[in-house]
Amino acid sequence: MLTLYSYPQLFGVADNNGYGLKVYAFLKLAGVPFAHKHIFDSSGAPRGQLPYAVDDGKEIGGSDAIVTHSIEKYRLTIDAQLTLRQRDMSHLIDRMLDDLYWVMSYSRWKDEQFRPAFLAALLREHPNLTEEGLLKAQEYNAQRYYYQGIGRYSPPAAYARGIADLQVLANLVPSTGFVHGPKPTSIDAAIYGFIANIYFYEIETPLRTFVAAHRNLVRHCTEIHDAVAN
Template sequence: MITLFQFPPAFNVPNVSPFCLKLETFLRLAGLEYQVKPVMDPRKGPKGKLPFITLDGKAIADTAIIMRTLQQYYEFDLDAGLDARGRGWAVSITRLCDEHLVPLLVYFRWLDEQGFRQVKDVMFRGIPAPLRPAVGMLMQRKIRGDLKGRGLMRHSRDELLGFARDDLEALDGMLGDLPYFGGAQPCSADAATYGVLANLILSTLETPLNDMARSYERLVGYCDRMQARVWAS
């Protein structure tokens, strides 16, 4: 049995973390049996981040490594229907989401005042009220350092929104009139795209980035299809 350790649901999406939602969506697309154990402290993970799983008593972290491990362990390939070009597209789409669009989402949640006001009320609910300001400052300091390492903190808020628009335009163009990024059927890239797009489009959070994502009708329709197909139950 796979045990999935991740944040609990919030903001009207199955998981507030794009990476947690990516992995659980992958598990559902693959039809794998699993159980969930909610965790609020990422430091409990083997690499200090969520999500992670245990499989045969071994803890495994990082969504890409987990997905590869599970496909080898259970002998299946979620991208079996893709040719070499399609597999290349799937990797490229996943990297765009994981390495660029998700960090921008993190910025507008945690470092932009509009997003932070909403996030802290939910994410710090279990922390005693007198400690919340200090915890918030520590979280913002860590996130600012992480994003600085990616080079994002060199840019203004408007410039970051411009980068986000480029990402969303690219995803909208690659999806086109297809039902899924994998074509007629979802592929591994759909786990990554849904993980971040659901957190932008279906989430109740209100940020400039969320508003921007909701303006792409094809991406909104895509999220609705994935929600109905993967998360109906």
């Protein structure tokens, strides 16, 4: 059986990181049996990043690699009916979510307006964490943000970038059904991974304000959420 290793839950969401939640939702929607193990320390993961999976002794690092591995090994048909154009669109959306990730993460670890509420939620839901450990994580993320570039943005400029990404999703996600039709595909799992980590959080960032104001995004998120809930 495949075992998924990812960050712990928060605010009722199965993983407080968009990439881990993306894989979790994908496996659930595709009907793949798996064990889910939550960890905070990613130092032992392939490339030092979460999520990763272990399947019959094979380690697979990275959300896209886990999805590809699962489709090939378990002969999944979740994306089988997609046209080349739809596959290209899914690829472009997936890469845009990589951009949205940095803004979402910035709102949690960098922005002084929202960081205290996020850290307080982590400590409340995961009492094994310590303030010292979270401070180290904050310092580590500050370095990542600086070298990636988002750390050099002011909060309004950072959120403008994230909202531009969310606007594209609001334009693409239909009012009923899913991105490529009446049934969800892997890109719907990916979108859910990030939107759920914005919408279900009890922290009113500009990103959450935008999502909450768009019924199609909320509807898409909550339908996937209900479908993958245990």
